[in-house]
Amino acid sequence: xxxxxxxxxxxxxxxxxxxxxxxxxxxxxxxxxLPIVGGKTGLISDYGFLQLSLMIVYAIAVLGxxxxxxxxxxxxxxxxxxxxxxxxxxxxxxxxxxxxxxxxLPVAAIVCFLVGYLFGLPALRxxxxxxxxxxxxxxxxxxxxxxxxxxEWFTHGVQGINIFKPDPPFGLPLxxxxxxxxxxxxxxVVMFWIARNLLDSRTGRAMTAIRDHTxxxxxxxxxxxxxxTVVFGISALYTGVAGALHAIIFEFVAPDSFRxxxxxxxxxxxxxxxxxxxxxxxxxxxxxxVIEKYADALTKKITAAVNLPLDLExxxxxxxxxxxxxxxxxxxxxxxxxxxxxxxxxx
Amino acid sequence: xxxxxxxxxxxxxxxxxxxxxxxxxxxxKKYDEGATDTEIKIGNTNPYSGNLSAYxxxxxxxDAYFKMVNEQGGINGRKINFTSYxxxxxxxxxxxxxxxxxxxxxxxxxxxxxxxPPNTAIQKYLNAKKVPQLFVATGASKWGHYKDNPWTxxxxxxxxxxxxxxxxxxxxxxxxxxxxxxxxNDDYGKDYYNGFKxxxxxxxDKLIVQLSTYEPTDPTVDSxxxxxxxxxxxxxxxxxxxxxxxxxxxxxxxxxxxxxHYINNVSTSVATVMKPAGFENGQGILMAQYLKDPxxxxxxxxxxxxxxxxxxxxxxxxxxxxxxxxGYAYAVSNLLHVVLKQCGDDLTRANVMKQAANIKGVxxxxxxxxxxxxxxxxxxxxxxxxxxxxxxxxxxxxxxEVISGExxx
Numbered sequence: 001x002x003x004x005x006x007x008x009x010x011x012x013x014x015x016x017x018x019x020x021x022x023x024x025x026x027x028x029x030x031x032x033x034l035p036i037v038g039g040k041t042g043l044i045s046d047y048g049f050l051q052l053s054l055m056i057v058y059a060i061a062v063l064g065x066x067x068x069x070x071x072x073x074x075x076x077x078x079x080x081x082x083x084x085x086x087x088x089x090x091x092x093x094x095x096x097x098x099x100x101x102x103x104x105l106p107v108a109a110i111v112c113f114l115v116g117y118l119f120g121l122p123a124l125r126x127x128x129x130x131x132x133x134x135x136x137x138x139x140x141x142x143x144x145x146x147x148x149x150x151x152e153w154f155t156h157g158v159q160g161i162n163i164f165k166p167d168p169p170f171g172l173p174l175x176x177x178x179x180x181x182x183x184x185x186x187x188x189v190v191m192f193w194i195a196r197n198l199l200d201s202r203t204g205r206a207m208t209a210i211r212d213h214t215x216x217x218x219x220x221x222x223x224x225x226x227x228x229t230v231v232f233g234i235s236a237l238y239t240g241v242a243g244a245l246h247a248i249i250f251e252f253v254a255p256d257s258f259r260x261x262x263x264x265x266x267x268x269x270x271x272x273x274x275x276x277x278x279x280x281x282x283x284x285x286x287x288x289x290v291i292e293k294y295a296d297a298l299t300k301k302i303t304a305a306v307n308l309p310l311d312l313e314x315x316x317x318x319x320x321x322x323x324x325x326x327x328x329x330x331x332x333x334x335x336x337x338x339x340x341x342x343x344x345x346x347x
Numbered sequence: 348x349x350x351x352x353x354x355x356x357x358x359x360x361x362x363x364x365x366x367x368x369x370x371x372x373x374x375x376k377k378y379d380e381g382a383t384d385t386e387i388k389i390g391n392t393n394p395y396s397g398n399l400s401a402y403x404x405x406x407x408x409x410d411a412y413f414k415m416v417n418e419q420g421g422i423n424g425r426k427i428n429f430t431s432y433x434x435x436x437x438x439x440x441x442x443x444x445x446x447x448x449x450x451x452x453x454x455x456x457x458x459x460x461x462x463x464p465p466n467t468a469i470q471k472y473l474n475a476k477k478v479p480q481l482f483v484a485t486g487a488s489k490w491g492h493y494k495d496n497p498w499t500x501x502x503x504x505x506x507x508x509x510x511x512x513x514x515x516x517x518x519x520x521x522x523x524x525x526x527x528x529x530x531x532n533d534d535y536g537k538d539y540y541n542g543f544k545x546x547x548x549x550x551x552d553k554l555i556v557q558l559s560t561y562e563p564t565d566p567t568v569d570s571x572x573x574x575x576x577x578x579x580x581x582x583x584x585x586x587x588x589x590x591x592x593x594x595x596x597x598x599x600x601x602x603x604x605x606x607x608h609y610i611n612n613v614s615t616s617v618a619t620v621m622k623p624a625g626f627e628n629g630q631g632i633l634m635a636q637y638l639k640d641p642x643x644x645x646x647x648x649x650x651x652x653x654x655x656x657x658x659x660x661x662x663x664x665x666x667x668x669x670x671x672x673x674g675y676a677y678a679v680s681n682l683l684h685v686v687l688k689q690c691g692d693d694l695t696r697a698n699v700m701k702q703a704a705n706i707k708g709v710x711x712x713x714x715x716x717x718x719x720x721x722x723x724x725x726x727x728x729x730x731x732x733x734x735x736x737x738x739x740x741x742x743x744x745x746x747x748e749v750i751s752g753e754x755x756x
Contacts, residue, residue: 047450158464158533160438162471250442252468257439
């Protein structure tokens with residue numbers, strides 16, 4: 001009796017995951033068809049596709065941080081710095097050496113992995129909030145370094161670098177923004193797939209073991225130093241690729257794009273989405289783009305609609321949304337939804 | 348039914364045109380995206396938040412101006428739909444907002460986007476898309492480079508012309524000048540600085556004893572001011588935006604540094620610079636200007652000043668009547684008004700550009716009498732003259748003649 005229930009449970013679980021996989025595929029196909037359906041009918045403008053692409057880009061960046069913080073227990077307040085390094089690697093290669101845009105992605109990935117790995121070495125000695133401060137310093141320093149007078153010949157200082165995004169190949173009947181949306185989507189799918197497999201592997205188990213109990217993990221023979229630095233590198237790689245994609249679709253990089261607010265935004269995205277969850281990264285990416293960009297406009301509209309006598313600051317809605325979310329869904333939106341789903345199932 | 352009425356109407360209009368012996372082209376309406384029979388859509392970005400939000404009043408005043416125009420029946424019967432977004436003077440934000448304006452709001456052109464770095468960031472995009480970037484709110488000399496960027500045009504007397512006038516004034520009036528320069532570290536600052544060096548001539552590097560820079564995101568310029576004082580300079584060329592200009596003037600007084608002080612006319616507003624800096628600290632500061640300072644009593648009986656004041660009170664009652672930026676906005680909006688009137692019913696992007704390059708001797712309101720706007724297909728600098736001013740009491744006092752510069756293509 002007991003065994004059959006268990007077996008049923010397993011089967012049900014498998015069915016659910018199969019069902020989930022099917023839904024994932026459906027969602028991906030719908031997303032991939034958007035340029036044809038939404039673009040051709042004029043439902044979604046090129047600017048709309050840019051917005052969608054940016055959401056996906058931020059999802060990749062948030063995923064990088066989730067791997068580090070959510071699955072390895074290392075806190076970073078400076079992922080905007082890796083985002084910037086990726087973006088500038090791409091932009092400088094395109095601008096100075098006329099590289100094709102997409103060929104710069106692997107280079108940005110490698111550069112960011114190395115930077116992250118090297119930064120991870122000394123950072124190993126720092127735990128918890130000390131590491132948070134060290135990474136924060138990095139985030140504050142990077143925009144200034146990009147403006148540094150002797151780097152200006154390739155960074156163009158505060159003026160930033162203008163690049164043009166690639167045209168769709170083979171004469172595909174797509175606009176540049178629609179094509180790049182597909183590219184970004186494909187890159188994201190691959191990156192998420194790799195992340196899922198990584199977490200499912202020995203390495204993934206070692207990562208979470210270090211997060212849960214570092215001492216116990218090292219007793220079990222996990223090389224803590226090695227894993228921590230490599231995870232730092234991988235995390236930087238993810239965020240760096242997101243940065244490179246951002247540079248290409250946005251066609252512009254400037255030190256101002258990568259102020260420390262960006263690092264905070266990525267962290268907030270990770271926490272709001274769900275710090276130890278892959279779907280959480282997607283939700284976090286959407287949150288970063290939507291709330292950041294529209295909180296201002298929304299605040300204005302609400303002020304006008306309700307005829308509020310006071311002048312609300314543009315960030316009011318953002319703050320309120322954050323507080324409400326943290327109180328109602330401490331595990332992030334992904335965690336909250338999972339809990340809700342279980343409750344509904346249970347009742 | 349509608350078809351026939353429209354056709355009849357057209358025929359009627361045609362007949363009328365012929366009867367009036369007007370050119371037949373005037374009956375032909377031509378539109379690009381952003382213009383219709385009833386509306387012209389114009390896009391803009393301004394820093395309504397952030398360090399340079401003092402400039403945000405320009406966007407609000409332009410909005411008020413077109414509210415007035417619309418109430419008076421619009422331009423050639425079309426209402427102006429003016430959309431302005433906050434970019435916080437941050438180039439990446441400007442890029443995003445301008446893409447939204449062009450691709451989603453579908454404006455006919457963008458007008459008065461503010462700041463040199465933001466405009467530099469969007470210039471390539473707009474020229475590639477062939478969307479006019481009209482009368483940008485920055486005096487960089489590069490906005491007049493019509494050959495490289497035929498879809499971009501400046502407005503105010505450019506920084507190079509202005510700093511050459513200062514350099515000449517220094518050489519003529521200061522004995523043994525040792526010059527200290529405070530400069531915002533971007534294109535805007537460098538444009539002034541390079542023009543200044545050109546104006547000083549061969550000995551520029553010897554005459555300039557100290558160059559200190561700051562970033563627009565810095566909180567203060569206190570340490571730079573101390574550095575400048577310690578360099579022993581007796582002339583101070585102040586290339587700063589309003590917030591920093593006020594800080595610099597105040598700090599100079601605090602540390603007891605009294606050089607011959609020249610300030611760029613970007614930051615000469617009494618309301619946003621001189622008053623916060625403290626009037627007693629600003630006495631004797633020099634600058635060259637093309638705008639009428641609204642706080643100067645000598646202009647208070649001028650017809651254009653009274654019109655501007657009435658406009659402000661009716662359409663922008665929250666606006667500051669002592670802020671020169673509001674006069675500036677009125678002047679530049681007026682120039683756009685002239686251009687759009689000239690466009691008639693041909694509201695294509697090409698024709699907007701063509702008419703913008705066809706301004707002949709227009710005396711704009713709130714611009715000093717005798718300084719006229721002129722453009723041609725080879726001259727994309729609408730204003731090119733200035734008058735020297737000295738700060739006295741609580742306002743700027745003009746002296747000398749109107750000085751004209753040459754186009755700096």
